[in-house]
Every structure is written in C-alpha cells, then in structure tokens.
Amino acid sequence: MLIWIGALALGGFILTLVQARMAIWSVAAAAWIAAGWGAELIAPTTAAIMAAAAAPVLLLLTVTPLRRAILSRPAMAGFRRIMPKMSPTEQAAVEAGGVWWDAELFAGKPDWKRLLATPAPVLTPEEQSFLDQEAEHLCDLANDWETTSVWQDLSPEAWAYAKDKGFLGMIIPKAYGGLGFSAYAHSQVIQKLSTRCSVAAVSVMVPNSLGPAELLLHYGTEDQKNHYLPRLARGEEIPCFALTNPYAGSDAASITDTGVVCKAMWNGVETLGFRISWRKRYITLAPVATVLGLAFRAMDPDGLLGTEAEPGITCVLIPREHPGVEIGRRHWPLNAVFQNGPTTGDGVFVPMDMVIGGREQVGNGWRMLMECLAAGRAISLPSSNVGMSKLAVGMVGAYVAIRRQFNQPIGAFEGVQEALARMAGHLYATDAVRRLAAAALDQGEKPSVVSAIAKYHVTERARLIINDGMDVVGGKGVCMGPGNFLARAYQQIPVAITVEGANIMTRTLIIYGQGAIRCHPYVLTLMRTAGASEVKPFDAALFGYVGFLFRNMARALTFSLTGGLLIAAPGGAAPQLRRYYRAATRLSTLLALASDLSMATVGGALKRKGAMTGRMGDILSQLFILSSVLKRFEDEGRPAEDLPFVHWAAQDALARAGTAWRDLLANHPNRGAALFLKLVGAPFGLRTPQPNDACAAAVAGLIQMHGPARDRLTAGSWSARIEVDPIAATIVAFDLYPQVEAIERRLKDAIRAGRIARAPQNLTLLNDWAAKAEELGLIDAAERAVIARFATYADQAIQVDDFPADFDIAAGLDRRQAAEIAPRKTTKKAA
Structure with a gap:
C-alpha cells in the first residue's frame, strides 16, 4: 500500500x-x-x-473542445479584466526587438549548452587593423583635458581625422561607402576611444547608434539610402536625432511635438506633407549637425492620408538649412562638453518624401525607434562605460603599485585592496556583458531585454568603479589638470546614467516589464489572444502556463530540499565553476516561479509596483551578468590566471541576486504569495556568500603587476605613450617598477648589514640613493639609469597640476605644445 x-x-x-x-x-x-x-x-x-x-x-x-468551452472561455474574460492595459505605444515598446538567452533565464530551465555554443566575438583583420591604427591615432589626437578645457569639443584636427577615416560611418555597409563593421568592432572602437577621451567616443558613437543612419538602413527608401548614406559615411553630413521633449522625457511616447498633414507649395509644386512644430532638448551633435532626424506626433484632421486611424509618431529627416529649422545654443553636460543642444521649429513644412521610409512609414516611428534602440542600447553606452572603467582600473592599478606610503606601495593596504578588488571585479563582469551582448547582435539577435540589462548595469557599475578609483587616488583625483586621469570620467558618469532611458526607469520598467512579457513562454500569447478573443490559441497558452507554473514549483521544491545538489552543470563547463551554473539554474527557477505567482496575485497593479518589478529585474540581470562571466572564461580558453576575477564577479552577482530575492519576499504585497515562495523556494534560506578577503586580495594583486591577467582585463585600451601625452608617466613608471623592485630585493642583505639605507620614499631623493649604491658597487650604471628614469616618471605621476591665480588654463599648462594652445584657443573663439 x-x-x-x-x-x-x-x-x-x-x-x-x-x-x-x-x-x-x-x-x-x-x-x-x-x-x-x-x-x-x-x-x-x-x-x-x-x-x-x-x-x-x-x-x-x-478533451480540448470541452475544455475550451467550459474553462478557457470564462478564463479569457477574467484574464482580460486583470490584464494591465497597454497603449499602442507601450505595446510597440514591449514587442520591440527579440528574445535570446534572457528568455532561457526567465523560463527557469536555462540550456547552458546553448549559451556555451554561441560563437565568441572576433574581429576581422580589417577591423583589427582599424582598431590598432586609426582608432589609436584618433586617441592620440584627442584627450579629456584639451577637449574640456581648451576646445570644449574635439579639436578641428581630430574632427577632420574622424570624418576622413570613416569613424562616422562604421555601421554603414561598404556598398554605400561605409566601413561595414560588425557590432563587436563598433563596440571595440567606442571602448578604445573612451579609455582616452569621452568627447571623441560620444562624437563617434552617436552617428553609429540610434540616428538617421541606422533608421535609413532598416526603413529608408532606396532614394533616401542612396542620397544620405554615402554622404554620412564620408562625414560630409553630421547627423543628430531629436526625440526628447521637455514634457516627455522618459515617457517619450507622449511627445507633444506635432505635425499636421497638409498641402503646401514646395519647389513650385503643390505637395503633400506635414506642418510641424517642435521643441527638443538634450540632442547630441545638434549644434554641429547638418541633417536632423526628428520624431513627432502626426495628425491628419482632414483625412488627407485616406485612413481613419490617427497616424501616430512619425520620423522625418530634414536638412539643417531647411526653412524654419532652428538649432539652439549648446547644453553643457557635466564637463563632457560633447556637442549637445536644443532644436526648435514652428509650423515648418516638411514634404512627405522626407519621412524616413516614405509615406508607408507614417505612424510607424515609435516602432522604428524602439526596434533600433533595442539593439543600440547594447553597444554605445556599455562600450563607452567599459572603456572609462578600463582607464580607471589600468591607471589606478599602476598608480597604487608605484605610490608609496609607510615604506610600502599603497596597493598593499587591505583597505585599498577592497576597493581595487571591486574595481577589477566589476570591470571583468561588465566587459563580459558588453562582449556577450555584441556577440548576440552579430548572430542576428536583437534582444531588447539584454540591451536594457547591459545599459543599466554596465553604467551603474562604471559609477562604482570610478567612485572607488577616486577614493584610492585621493587628492590626485580631486585637483583638475592635464595630469589628472580620472576626474573627467568621474564628472561624466552621470551622463551615461541618464541617457537612452534613465537608469531608474530602465530598472523598474524596461528590464522586468519587457522581460515578464517577452521572455515568458506564454504571457505574450495570452495577452494577444485574450485581446483578440481567440479561444483556441488562448486555451493552449493558458494550460501551457499552468503546466509551466507547476513545473517550476516542483523544480523549486526539489532544489530547495536537496540544496541544489541534483542540478546538473553543463558537461563541457570548467569544473571549478560548476557550482555557479547550479546556483544560476536554481535562481532562474525561483525567478520564474516568483514572477508567475506575482502576476497571478498582484495582477495589473504589478505595472505600478516599480520597487517589486525592479527586484525581480535585478535577479534576471544578475543571472545574465553571471552567465556573461562564465561564458567569457570559456571563450578566452579558461586562463587559470583569471580565476580570481571570475570567482569575485560570479560570487558578487549571486550575492546581489540573493539580496534581491530576500528583499522581494520581505516586501511582497501579497504576504501569502511571499510565504509560499519562501516555503517552496528556500525554506532554509538562500545562501549566496559574497567574495571573501582572500579573493579580494588575489584580484587586487593581479591589477598591480604586469601579466596576462591584467593585460586581458585592460585589453583594447589606448596605448599610453609619454611622447604623446605626459599623462602616460604613471604607466611608464609602472613599466619600470619591476626592475626597480628587483634591484631593491637584491640589495636587502646590504640594507640589513647597514652598508646602505633603505630606498627613500621621497622620489626626489631616489637618485642620490642610486648614486650611493653605484659608488659602493651594489648596482651598475645601467641599473642606476633605470632607477633615475623611474624616479623621474613616478614623481611626475604623483604630482598635482597647478595654475595661475586667475586660472589661465593655457598659461598654466606645463606640457606638450603649451605655447601653441593659447593662439589655437583664440583662433577658435574668433572663428
């Protein structure tokens, strides 16, 4: 029995x-x-x-017909009542792009073999050459100090070079004269520029992201493509795209800029078009743009388009010199000083052939924008913020190795090591996310949720990295000047947090809002079929949903009772990391179960529960970050030296996901659902330990020494050279330090015996110490020369810039071509 x-x-x-x-x-x-x-x-x-x-x-x-009649039809009516109401613009945003690995994570049973089989992103020889030569040279021409303090823009020389070498047309196919680069190459170029100069990165990034070129490629007419794309590729046209309205920022679908369909005389002929009035702000490149992309709400009160429905948001492409177009003065975005400003127009007539895609695309602008943004979010801001993070980690890691206090490098202090570990660990994770997102795009995917995760979490972690870097370098980071490698990045971080969807909105609405609908195997079908009263597909989705819910209940209970020991890690995965695959699978199941129970118990009100959806979005995001970390380790050939980075980043992601889970249960509006989730999903608690001190010390040590692990972590950065910019003194001293350290180790016995004193902490006295050592025969002339060079550049690295009392920047510069900068600045003002 x-x-x-x-x-x-x-x-x-x-x-x-x-x-x-x-x-x-x-x-x-x-x-x-x-x-x-x-x-x-x-x-x-x-x-x-x-x-x-x-x-x-x-x-x-x-019996399906019986089930449909008795159960599914009434259920469909009930589902329509609790289903959150979505406007057409919200629906377009939700359905933009596609799903990819995010759907695997959201469904509770990720197929790790699918992820590991995804090809690693690679550059073609042509792309690698461009990155090594042209991108490197543009970095030589532009730096944060001169762009912000002298030119308030890229220098004319840098602008001319960027246009001439095709930087503004990287995404344009070769058939139209562009470079035809992959998403990964695009990302690599922006990353490199960001390790040197944010203004250069932004000026190149915008024409290659959400803007006229991308919209034309996907939706433009052949005439529009043939006219504009070659000119954009050659840099003869500089584009901008005007979307944000003062009264519709994050709620961009509610823009109040309007265009009324009308007929007017154009080039001597009565022409169908729009009479448009707009007020736009925050438009990057607007002050220098020659062609303006514009989104507005189209209206057709006289029915001239011959359709009953209101057209909706529409996108047009207007030359700057078009009558009535006004480009305003410049905004000043936190000393980033890239070209940015407002544009306005009042009753400007725009003929129908300026609509991107022609008359057929009238009213489709919001869908066009959302689909392009779904991909673009995965490149521009993630790559630029990873670049700034590599600048911070590379330079701070070098600085703490050569900067001494209490007769030892400051990187040896445990408090400093904690900050260094966070910096390097977050960089390893964010660079992994950037690479995986770009790889997905190059495989033909357009994962909108992944793009939102990349944008939000890479920019947020860049903020953490830069803040920790500022804490470590202290006063060196606070005092502005051409020798400060970190302060401009610190000032500019909030710009990335704000644009392409403010981060608060991205976390609370986009990541989970799209994820719950797009990534779920049944919810979108339920919503579509319920709205259309289609009983047959609704029935299939409904009972699929029920089975899915009970499956995840069973999985969650099994994993909780066994501590996850029955979860299978992928056979080809690195043995040292299998516990992370198991932990991720368990959390994926918990997320799927929590999401379904929350939708069932909270219903349509879930749309307004930003804190709750943010926490579930955090779990999904941390799972994607963890997946990216594991995939990167495999793609790079499992280098053993990188394991401290991998362990730190993986444990940090799991700890953050565990925190989100506990906060979700503690604040869930339905206490019964919260209790059920705890009893079924984690009755004994969810253990997600954070990286320990030993792991942190190992990570911090890797970025303070030369080696393959540090090289891989900072790969793709500008090659700092003293002949280009004295700011490279930190790196030059860091390169010399191993030789100096080896000399000091060799002299330990002589120091103990009292033959010579310990090397002085004051670098200005180090030359005298080396001369004494040479006199005693302890070192030779070549070694003394190495110490002298190190002392010179290390001293230069730790010094802080100063200026005349009136802050005459040009007069105060003690660096390359200082005498030329004042006339150049005067000439620019006169021009």
Whole structure:
C-alpha cells in the first residue's frame, strides 16, 4: 500500500517536472487505479468510485473542445479584466526587438549548452587593423583635458581625422561607402576611444547608434539610402536625432511635438506633407549637425492620408538649412562638453518624401525607434562605460603599485585592496556583458531585454568603479589638470546614467516589464489572444502556463530540499565553476516561479509596483551578468590566471541576486504569495556568500603587476605613450617598477648589514640613493639609469597640476605644445 501511494506521489511529481500533456496524466491515473485493483490493494467498488471521480476531471482537461468551452472561455474574460492595459505605444515598446538567452533565464530551465555554443566575438583583420591604427591615432589626437578645457569639443584636427577615416560611418555597409563593421568592432572602437577621451567616443558613437543612419538602413527608401548614406559615411553630413521633449522625457511616447498633414507649395509644386512644430532638448551633435532626424506626433484632421486611424509618431529627416529649422545654443553636460543642444521649429513644412521610409512609414516611428534602440542600447553606452572603467582600473592599478606610503606601495593596504578588488571585479563582469551582448547582435539577435540589462548595469557599475578609483587616488583625483586621469570620467558618469532611458526607469520598467512579457513562454500569447478573443490559441497558452507554473514549483521544491545538489552543470563547463551554473539554474527557477505567482496575485497593479518589478529585474540581470562571466572564461580558453576575477564577479552577482530575492519576499504585497515562495523556494534560506578577503586580495594583486591577467582585463585600451601625452608617466613608471623592485630585493642583505639605507620614499631623493649604491658597487650604471628614469616618471605621476591665480588654463599648462594652445584657443573663439 505504501509503495502504491508513493507511486502516486512520485509519478505526479515526475509528470509535473516534465510538464506532461493531459492525455498522459489520464493514462497514468487509469494505470495507477488499475494497479491498485490488480494488486488487491483496493476493492473493485473503491476502484470504480475512484475512476468515476477522476474521469470527469480528466475528461474535461483532456478533451480540448470541452475544455475550451467550459474553462478557457470564462478564463479569457477574467484574464482580460486583470490584464494591465497597454497603449499602442507601450505595446510597440514591449514587442520591440527579440528574445535570446534572457528568455532561457526567465523560463527557469536555462540550456547552458546553448549559451556555451554561441560563437565568441572576433574581429576581422580589417577591423583589427582599424582598431590598432586609426582608432589609436584618433586617441592620440584627442584627450579629456584639451577637449574640456581648451576646445570644449574635439579639436578641428581630430574632427577632420574622424570624418576622413570613416569613424562616422562604421555601421554603414561598404556598398554605400561605409566601413561595414560588425557590432563587436563598433563596440571595440567606442571602448578604445573612451579609455582616452569621452568627447571623441560620444562624437563617434552617436552617428553609429540610434540616428538617421541606422533608421535609413532598416526603413529608408532606396532614394533616401542612396542620397544620405554615402554622404554620412564620408562625414560630409553630421547627423543628430531629436526625440526628447521637455514634457516627455522618459515617457517619450507622449511627445507633444506635432505635425499636421497638409498641402503646401514646395519647389513650385503643390505637395503633400506635414506642418510641424517642435521643441527638443538634450540632442547630441545638434549644434554641429547638418541633417536632423526628428520624431513627432502626426495628425491628419482632414483625412488627407485616406485612413481613419490617427497616424501616430512619425520620423522625418530634414536638412539643417531647411526653412524654419532652428538649432539652439549648446547644453553643457557635466564637463563632457560633447556637442549637445536644443532644436526648435514652428509650423515648418516638411514634404512627405522626407519621412524616413516614405509615406508607408507614417505612424510607424515609435516602432522604428524602439526596434533600433533595442539593439543600440547594447553597444554605445556599455562600450563607452567599459572603456572609462578600463582607464580607471589600468591607471589606478599602476598608480597604487608605484605610490608609496609607510615604506610600502599603497596597493598593499587591505583597505585599498577592497576597493581595487571591486574595481577589477566589476570591470571583468561588465566587459563580459558588453562582449556577450555584441556577440548576440552579430548572430542576428536583437534582444531588447539584454540591451536594457547591459545599459543599466554596465553604467551603474562604471559609477562604482570610478567612485572607488577616486577614493584610492585621493587628492590626485580631486585637483583638475592635464595630469589628472580620472576626474573627467568621474564628472561624466552621470551622463551615461541618464541617457537612452534613465537608469531608474530602465530598472523598474524596461528590464522586468519587457522581460515578464517577452521572455515568458506564454504571457505574450495570452495577452494577444485574450485581446483578440481567440479561444483556441488562448486555451493552449493558458494550460501551457499552468503546466509551466507547476513545473517550476516542483523544480523549486526539489532544489530547495536537496540544496541544489541534483542540478546538473553543463558537461563541457570548467569544473571549478560548476557550482555557479547550479546556483544560476536554481535562481532562474525561483525567478520564474516568483514572477508567475506575482502576476497571478498582484495582477495589473504589478505595472505600478516599480520597487517589486525592479527586484525581480535585478535577479534576471544578475543571472545574465553571471552567465556573461562564465561564458567569457570559456571563450578566452579558461586562463587559470583569471580565476580570481571570475570567482569575485560570479560570487558578487549571486550575492546581489540573493539580496534581491530576500528583499522581494520581505516586501511582497501579497504576504501569502511571499510565504509560499519562501516555503517552496528556500525554506532554509538562500545562501549566496559574497567574495571573501582572500579573493579580494588575489584580484587586487593581479591589477598591480604586469601579466596576462591584467593585460586581458585592460585589453583594447589606448596605448599610453609619454611622447604623446605626459599623462602616460604613471604607466611608464609602472613599466619600470619591476626592475626597480628587483634591484631593491637584491640589495636587502646590504640594507640589513647597514652598508646602505633603505630606498627613500621621497622620489626626489631616489637618485642620490642610486648614486650611493653605484659608488659602493651594489648596482651598475645601467641599473642606476633605470632607477633615475623611474624616479623621474613616478614623481611626475604623483604630482598635482597647478595654475595661475586667475586660472589661465593655457598659461598654466606645463606640457606638450603649451605655447601653441593659447593662439589655437583664440583662433577658435574668433572663428
């Protein structure tokens, strides 16, 4: 009898786990009753009663037409009542792009083999050459200090070079004269420029991201492509795209800029077009743009388009010199000083052939923008912020190795090591996210949720990295000047936090809002079919959803009772990291279960629960970050030296996900659902330990020494050279330091014996110390020369810039071509 009853429980559990069809449940139930009768465990009468009781339920659930009529049709009406109402613009935003690995994570059963089989991103020889030569040279021409303090823009020389070498047309196909680069190459170029000069990165990034070129490539007419794309590729046209309105920032779908369909004389001919009025702000490159992309709300009160529905948001492309177009003065975005400003127009007539895609695309502008942004978010801001992070980690890691206090490098202090570990660990993770997102785009995917995760978390972690860097370098980072490698990045970080969807909105609305609908295997189908009253597909999705929910309940309970020991890690994964795959799979199951229960219990109000959706979005995001870290380690050939980075980043992601889980349960508006999730998902608590001190020390040590691990972490950065910019003194001193350190180690016995004093902490005295060592025969002339060079550049690295009392920047510069900068600045003002 116990075996027979146990078979019922075990069989039901297995069928739930595999999400079996109802027909299989019916057969299994009949077999179980028959087995009890055959084994004489139950009387024939009891068996008949059990069969009679089960038959109607199983019949109702198994016979599809009956189920649709009795269960699904009423359920569809109820679902419509609780379903959150979405406007057409919200629906377009939700359905923009596609799903990819994010859907695997959201579904609770990620197929790790699929992720590991994704090809690693690579550059073609042509792309690598461009990165090594042209991108490197543009870095030589532009730096943060001169662009912000002298030119308030790229220098004319840098602008001319960027245009001439095709930087503004990287995404434009070669057929139109562009470079035709991959998403990964685009990302690599922006990253490198960002390790040197944010103004250069932004000026190159905008024409290659959400703007006229991308919109034309996907939606433009052939005439529009043939006219504009070659000119954009050659840099003859500089584009901008005007979307943000003072009264519709994050709620861009509610823009109040309007265009009324009308007829007017154009080039001597009566022409159908729009009379548009707009007020736009925060438009990057607007002050120097020659062609203006513009989004507005189209209206057709006279029915000139011949359609009954209101057209909606539309995108046009207008030359700067078009009558009525006004480009305003410049904004000043936190000393980033890239070209940015407002644009306005009042009653400007724009002919229909200036609509991107022509008349057929009138009213489709919001969908166009959302689909392009779904991909663009994965490149521009992630790559630029990883670049700034590499600048910070590379320079700070070098600085703490050569900067001494208390007769030892400051990087040896445990407090400093904590900050260094966070910096390097976050950089390893964010660079992994950047690479994986770019790889997805190059595989033809357009994962909108992944793009939002990349944008939000890379920019947020860049903020953490730069803040920690400022803490470590202290006063050196606070005092502005050409020798300060970090302060401009510190000032400019909030710009990335704000643009392409403010981070608060991205976290609370986009990541989970799109994820819950797009990544879920059934929710979007339920919403579409319920809205259209299509019972047949609704029925299939509804019972798929129910099976999916119970499957994840069974999985969550199994994992919680066994501590996740029954979770299988992918066979080809690195053995040292299999625990992370198991932990990620368990959290994926918990996320799927929590999401379904929350949608069922909170209903349409979930749309307004930003804190709650933000926490579930955090779990999804940390799972993607962890996936990226694991994938990067495999893609780079499992280098053993990088394991401290991998362990730190993986444990940090799991700890953050665990915090989000605990906060979700503690603040869930439905206490019954929260209790159920705790009892089923983690009755003994969810253990997600953070990186320990030993791991932090190992990570911090790697970025303070030369080696393949540091090289891989900072790969793709500008090659700092003293002949280009004295700011490279830190790196030059860092390169010399191993030789100096080796000399000091060799002299330890002589120091102990009192033959010579310890090397002085004051670098200005180091030359005298080296001369004494040479005089005593302890070092040779070549070694003394190495120490002298190190002392010169290390002293230069730790010094802080100063200026005349009136802050005459040009007069105060003690660096390359200082005498030329004042006339150049005067000439620019006169021009």
